[in-house]
Amino acid sequence: MLFSIALMMIIGFLLSGIFNRLKLPGLLGMIITGIILGPYVLNLIASDLLNISKDLREIALIVILIRAGLSLDLRDLKKVGRPAILMCFVPATIEILTVVFLAPIIFNISYIEAAIMGTVLAAVSPAVVVPRMIKLIESGHGKDKSIPQLILAGASVDDIYVIILFTAFMGMYKGAAFDSKSLITVPISIILGLFVGIIVGLVLVYIFKKIHMRDTVKVFIILSLSFLIVSLETYVQDYVPMSGLLGVMALGGTILEAYGLLARRIIGKFSKIWVGAELLLFILVGAAVDIRYLAHAGIGSVAIILLALLGRIIAVNISLLKTPLNMKERLFCSIAYMPKATVQAAIGAIPLTAGVASGNLILTIAVLSIMITAPIGAIGIDRLHPRLLNKIT
Numbered sequence: 001m002l003f004s005i006a007l008m009m010i011i012g013f014l015l016s017g018i019f020n021r022l023k024l025p026g027l028l029g030m031i032i033t034g035i036i037l038g039p040y041v042l043n044l045i046a047s048d049l050l051n052i053s054k055d056l057r058e059i060a061l062i063v064i065l066i067r068a069g070l071s072l073d074l075r076d077l078k079k080v081g082r083p084a085i086l087m088c089f090v091p092a093t094i095e096i097l098t099v100v101f102l103a104p105i106i107f108n109i110s111y112i113e114a115a116i117m118g119t120v121l122a123a124v125s126p127a128v129v130v131p132r133m134i135k136l137i138e139s140g141h142g143k144d145k146s147i148p149q150l151i152l153a154g155a156s157v158d159d160i161y162v163i164i165l166f167t168a169f170m171g172m173y174k175g176a177a178f179d180s181k182s183l184i185t186v187p188i189s190i191i192l193g194l195f196v197g198i199i200v201g202l203v204l205v206y207i208f209k210k211i212h213m214r215d216t217v218k219v220f221i222i223l224s225l226s227f228l229i230v231s232l233e234t235y236v237q238d239y240v241p242m243s244g245l246l247g248v249m250a251l252g253g254t255i256l257e258a259y260g261l262l263a264r265r266i267i268g269k270f271s272k273i274w275v276g277a278e279l280l281l282f283i284l285v286g287a288a289v290d291i292r293y294l295a296h297a298g299i300g301s302v303a304i305i306l307l308a309l310l311g312r313i314i315a316v317n318i319s320l321l322k323t324p325l326n327m328k329e330r331l332f333c334s335i336a337y338m339p340k341a342t343v344q345a346a347i348g349a350i351p352l353t354a355g356v357a358s359g360n361l362i363l364t365i366a367v368l369s370i371m372i373t374a375p376i377g378a379i380g381i382d383r384l385h386p387r388l389l390n391k392i393t
Contacts, residue, residue, distance in 0.1 A: 004046040007037055012279045025378035027128065027282045031341075031370075034286020045287055053284045057342065060281035062226050062248050063273050064130050068152055069197075069252020070267045071134045080150045086319035087154030091312045091337055092162050095122040098311030099304060106300045112173050113358045116351050119166035120366050121308050122158075123343035126245075127281055128374055129155045129336060131274065132381045142389040147329055151336045159343055160243050161186050166347060173356055185241040193243030194250045196232065200225055201254025208262060218262070219269045226251060281342075285370075288345040293364040294371070301361075305369050309338060332381075332388040339377030340369045 015029030037044045049056075099118030103109055109117075133148040133155075142148050164186055204225065208218055226248045233244030256263040313334040320330050348366025352359030 001046040001048050004037070004044060004049050007044055008033065008283050009279065011037065012283050016279070023383070025375070025382055027278070027378060028375055030279055030282035031286035031289070031374065034283035035289055035291055036286075037283070038287030038289070040290050040292055050287065053288065054346065057281050057284050057346075058230065059227075060277035061127060061245060061342070062223070062230060063270060063277040064127065064134075065156070065245055065249045066222060066226055066252045067134055067267060067270045067274060068130050068156070069249040069254075070256050070263045070270065071137050072149055072152060072249070072253050072256070074253060074257060079146045080153075083320055083323050084150050084153050087150060087316070087333075087337075088157035089161055090319045091154075091315040092122040092124075092158050094315035094318075095308045095312040096162075096165065098308050102307055103304055106304055107358065107361060109358045109361070112169060113351075113356060113362075115169045116166065116173060116356060117304075117358070117362045117365060118308070119162050119169055120344060120348055120351070120362055121305065121340065121369055122312075123162040123340065124155045124158045124337055125339045125341035125343065125374065125377075126155050126159060127285070127342045128339035128378055129381075131278065132378070133336070136385060136389070140392045141385050142329070142332070143392040144390050145323075145325060145329065147325070147333065147389060151333060155337070156246060156249060157190060160189055160246065162343065163347070164189070164241075170351070170354060170356075173351075174354070189241035189243045190246060192240065193233075193246035196229055196242065197247035197250025198254050200229060200247070201251040202258060204251070205255060205258040205262075208259065215262075215266050215269065219266055219273075222251070222255075222266070285341055285345045289367050289370060290349070290363065291367065293360065293367050296360065296364050297368050301365050301368050302372070304365060305372055309373065312337060328388040332385060335377060335380035335384065337377075338373050338380065340373045344370050 012030050012033040015033050016026035017029075019029040020026045034045075036042055039045065039050065096115065096118035099121060100111055100114045103114035103117055104111055107114075130152055133152040136142055136148040137152075204222065229247040229251065230244035233242045233247075236242055252263075316334045316337050317330055320333060325333070344366040348363050349359075351362045356362065
């Protein structure tokens with residue numbers, strides 16, 4: 001395992017640095033590192049490490065969502081209002097409907113298989129989007145209209161909505177009827193996750209104000225409680241839905257609101273932790289990408305991804321109607337809502353292993369969507385934000 005970690009760090013940082021020098025996002029170098037070292041190419045990542053890959057990726061997501069919470073000023077989010085809610089659901093819904101309509105025509109598959117494919121495709125990657133929105137918040141780009149906050153909040157909820165629909169459609173494929181009540185679990189999951197995060201955050205603020213301790217200790221306490229919040233989601237899921245990752249972001253946001261001085265002190269420490277967590281996250285995402293399926297990808301696979309993205313772009317602009325955002329800012333929001341990576345790597349293979357007839361095709365499209373949209377979205381955000389967004393210092 002130590003040999004694998006050493007290779008991942010050396011090659012990952014090396015390729016990330018090369019890509020940065022080429023004015024390309026470093027995460028592309030990390031994903032390529034994972035693909036090369038992963039089980040489908042050189043197989044140099046220890047099986048013990050791959051067995052806990054899901055947990056390690058989740059830890060990295062927790063780190064970035066804590067940072068997001070510590071950066072997300074609720075007053076800025078309140079300025080956004082209605083579009084923030086629409087961005088949580090409308091783009092994903094239109095993207096799924098686009099795939100449901102077109103996939104049976106292009107691939108001659110059933111509508112339920114197309115719905116499963118649509119939910120696999122529709123989730124935005126918070127791992128790609130969130131750290132970039134945090135950088136924009138810190139640099140002041142889009143601050144005048146709270147654009148990074150809008151995208152950050154929407155992308156975080158988008159995944160919950162899509163995964164719940166994915167579970168429902170998989171149940172339908174196995175013979176269960178679609179339970180419309182399952183859609184009620186979306187707002188319940190959001191509300192309960194936010195409630196738990198806020199309560200834990202308020203308790204922590206009280207303790208931190210009463211008991212003196214080093215900021216480093218506070219960081220580890222926050223991380224530990226964040227792990228517990230995410231673990232709580234697993235324990236209560238049979239009884240009540242709850243979004244642990246949203247709870248983690250709410251925890252960070254509560255600390256910012258109730259103890260802003262501490263939030264400003266510790267966010268730098270989480271930024272340093274993210275350096276390692278980001279490397280681990282994207283290398284393991286790359287390792288989960290089975291590029292053997294890319295050989296089966298034809299023009300139809302590329303077409304469905306691009307047409308689904310077009311549906312998403314149209315939906316983003318519908319969500320932003322009657323807002324003060326100009327055409328450049330709406331274009332930026334459309335680009336920022338493109339990247340796919342973490343969710344596709346996590347659930348792309350589930351239909352195949354569950355015996356879905358088009359499971360191989362769904363996995364191929366999931367892999368291809370990562371390879372196409374992660375670079376386009378990341379490069380678009382990094383290169384175009386100075387031109388498309390106003391900067392306020």
